Amino acid sequence: MKPFLRSNRHRQMSVVWVLSLVLAVPQFFRQQALGQQSPALVGGVDAIGITVSDMDRAVDFYSKVLTFQKVSD
Numbered sequence: 001m002k003p004f005l006r007s008n009r010h011r012q013m014s015v016v017w018v019l020s021l022v023l024a025v026p027q028f029f030r031q032q033a034l035g036q037q038s039p040a041l042v043g044g045v046d047a048i049g050i051t052v053s054d055m056d057r058a059v060d061f062y063s064k065v066l067t068f069q070k071v072s073d
C-alpha cells in the first residue's frame with residue numbers, strides 16, 4: 001500500500017471517530033441534564049428471605065418502613 005493511501009485512510013477513520021464523538025457526547029449530557037435515566041435492568045423481585053433475631057420487630061419494620069408485604073411465615 002502506498003504511504004499516501006495509508007495516510008488518507010487514517011485521516012478518514014479519524015474524521016469518522018471524531019464525528020461519532022461529536023454526535024454522541026451532547027446526547028449523553030442532554031439526558032443527564034434532564035434527569036433521564038436508562039431503564040432499570042431489574043423489573044421486579046419475586047421473593048426474598050431474611051434471617052432476623054426478632055420476628056415481630058422485623059415484620060413491623062419491613063412492612064411499615066419499607067412497605068414490604070408479608071405473604072407467609
